[in-house]
Amino acid sequence: MDFQLPPYDLKMMLPEIFLFLWALVVFTFDLLTNRKKETAIGYLTLVGILITGVLLAFTGYGRGFGNMFFNDPMARFFKIIFLGAAFMAVGSSFGILKQRIRNHRGEYFGLILLSTVGMMFLASSQELLSLYIGLELTTIPLFVLAAFYKDDKLSVEAGIKYFIVGAFSSALLLYGISFLYGMSGTTDIVQMKINLAITHLTFTNIGMTLVIAVVTMLAGIGYKLGLPPFHQWVPDVYEGSPTPVAAFLSIGSKAAGLVAFAKIFVNGLSAFHGPEMLPNDWGQLVALMAILAMVLGNTVAIWQTNIKRMLGYSSIAQAGYIMIGMVTMNVYGLSSVAFYMFAYMFANMGAFAIVTVFEDKTGSTQIASYRGLSKSAPGLSLTLAIFLLSLAGIPPLAGFLAKYYVFAAAVEKANSADSASWLYWLVGVGLITTVFSLYYYANIIKQMYFSREDSPYKIPVSAPAMMVIAICLIGVILFGVWPEPILQFAGDIPASFGFIAR
Amino acid sequence: MFPYLALAAILFSIGIYGVMTRRNVIGILMSLELMFNAVNINLVTFNKFIIADGLSGQLFAVFVIVIAAAEAVVGLAIVLLIYRNWRGVKSDYVNVMKW
């Protein structure tokens, strides 16, 4: 057998290869250099992510490695989100870098980069095996990162919970994948789509097997996305892990789960979403999970007293909104999901960045300690308020357009076919729960602004954290007012799944 | 083909049951391994009976074994942390956070 890799293929993978090597550099850098310059390694990581971004910009669309590795608009869009999330997570880690992770700086940053490499591979994989490897490369470093404060019981608890849930969901997903492999005889997703349709037409009795596959895979990805009833780990892990890691989890890991979902379900099983394919239709199951997510996430969040837990429940709810876009299966659906994730990245990473700097100074993540913050730190309070309002979907911030786009996709679909009119319910629940969500987001604003007492805290913001917050602020406002370029980019995504505008 | 698939299904179910009910974290890890191995049996079976030529299923199984090993390493490291923090590895200890 001839095992020569054509140089063209390697060029396709250049950003991933570079980032992987850079992760190794970061690992070793900490061992070899003077330990007194503690922030140098953080900047090194940031530079690596930036260079990867530049490389990504110069890597054109195409495919390599025998159709196993695709660089399509979807891959590129989500790679930008992954890199953005990593960049902001690293940028907001400088505070804990000085305080809590002094002895394991290389590991911390290296693992974030490795996890990002996994996400990027995942986004490009067009084949079940490499998809699975990408997913594992994403999550295994995250297990370690979640448990990174070794002496903090909360962090260790977050680590073990995330580990058990992560491994369990991988096993579930794999079990489903093995059946898909058995039914289609291939691991290539596009080929699988064709083979499954043929098998379904020739053998009428694959229905039950398909149901097992769909249910286990849905459970597996549901765990990764934190969709109820597989959501219990989310608040615990968010509360316990180091705050930048929680932020990274909420964007990076969620976007990775979405990509996996899109590839397996929206692309691979696209034939099995529709009234004619009952009882194999996965769409209504997902819709049910989305409804649960929106209702449960938004209501339980109201009672939270810890801001990280609250953001955890809010992220459950946001996953619900995103899944509305996923189940629509039309041109708008996928691009709305991508845009939602993009807008969500800025708002959520920004909010977490502020929570991080607040925690670095005060050691508290209680909502009550934000009382009166607007007087001692007016700028920070205003930005946090803007991020929260964007999460709640208030125009003219980016979060509003994202929600709008998702709902528009669903209404479009519901309007186009009678059999899809159940999507109206989804939109209805989404809208009502949006009002709920406003309540708990506004509650933090209320604590910061409406309290007559003064906050004792003056919050210093380090330069990198300031940069992260500024980027997020600009993103939230700019892409709310001028979203056209991103929407155009996101509009290219559905084509790679074979959806064409009517 | 059916007996192999049934064996895998039984192993998988035992694994799920173990993860849900085990009170010892090591026990949970072992149950997880059972689940991964059930998947491996599935993959190899499908490769043998459905796709007669080609090795994709067995290849997949090899990768799963490797990744499961990596996962177990991380898992055991976290178990060690639990032992250090709580002086025991019962999952009941690890319940500081409640909603």
Add this chain to the structure above:
Amino acid sequence: MESQILTLVTFFPLLGAALLLLIPKERHDSVKSIALIISFITMLLSFWLYAMFEPLANGMQFEINIPWVASLGISYHMGIDGISLLLIVMTTVLNVLAILASFNSITQNVKGYYISMLLLATGMIGVFCSLDLFLFYVFWEVMLFPMYFIIGLWGGVRRIYAAIKFVLFTMFGSLLMLVAILYILFEYQSFAGEYSFDMLKLAQMPLGHQAQLWLFGAFALAFAIKVPLWPFHTWLPDAHVEAPTAGSVILAGVLLKMGTYGFIRICMPMFPEATVTFIPYISVLSLIAIIYGALVAMVQKDVKSLVAFSSVSHMGFIMLGLFALNLQGMEGAVLQMLNHGISTGALFLLVGMIYERRHTRLIDQFGGLAKVMPMFSAVFMIVTLSSIGLPLTNGFVGEFLILLGTFKANVWYAVIAASGVILSACYMLWMYQRMFYGKITNKENEGLKDLSIREKIIVIPLVLLIFWIGVYPKPLFDRIEPAVKQVMNQMGRSGTVEVDEDFSIKPVLADRTAEQELIVKAEKEGE
């Protein structure tokens, strides 16, 4: 410059807010004066707009239409007709007065307050300018949070409760509106083959009766909460009473008008058939609002909540006039929108002035104020009379036209509404009598100072406006009439309702053409 004048008027306050951000927050005086100057320039810009506006001309003027988010069919489409023009001018004037009125009463976090006021101005002017549904929605929401902060941060004792209630009520309504907007978008797509939020284009789209009813319902609920129509009014007294003076002025003067404006601009042209169907329901709710608001106002102990409930009553009049659906009723309603802004705004300002002196608003704490504060009492009298609708004041012209229009549409509605006028005279004059006449019963009232120069500057323009509109409203009608006629023509275009010679709207019931008959039949079978 001239083609972008609407952009300029809308975003000039935003620019000012950005400028304020740069000023150190300890320098209260410069913050105040810059906010005042910015709002003053905005007002001058709106006067310029008024001067350049061609009266008696049909159609939208100063139109701007630029693609904004082209991939979703959203455009930056602005334009004004007579109705929006007058509302914009009123907004900018009230904004100047509100800012001027808060110089002494706002002492905490001064910078944030003026930034909120300016942001609010941008949102309000934007709502009145936008001709794109999406843009309209964005501005509609933009003004929500500055108001939330104004009530919640600088308000009274129960301010947080009032602020959250205000936001949740409004948010609920506007989300319903969002669904309706989405639905219309896709209906239009299947009708015209392109995505568009353009109100003028959407008004030309024929919609089935059932769809119209639902869409009208969704929009009407959002607007009715804002107006507020009985029984959606419960947020209003809370918000009014707890808000600082300037907040109440803007709330009563402008925010409530956005609801009625929405009915004219969106509901009527787009869903004419549903509008006609809903006439009895909305009219009855308006009548209930008129009577209920007046009766509840009568028993209030607090002047501010009295004025708040009188707002409910007056807004009922405006809705009644609008849904008379004839020229007199609608013109009167539009004029009354301005009048209510002026006189209720003035009332809130005056109440704020006395509150600054005495730190109470309870009516029984006062009495005999006419002796110590003659100037104040005189102004209060004029504003009270304008609010009641005495001839020669602005209120008379509006209310008379509304009653005339209602009389033409339905005699009984007019009779009941007329009793509301009497009730309003009762509670306003009774309140005036208790506060200003008689002996000075409370010692604290003896040393009260009359209006200061700043306060005189605030009230004089309002008094002038009251008399000007009362005596010579023709320039306003020259601008309102073509706009109202245009709305009616838009309604008539759909073919399901018709406009007769003296401009009243009737549903087409008899003599349908054969073609329309077929459409109706097909619709019925479709259901």
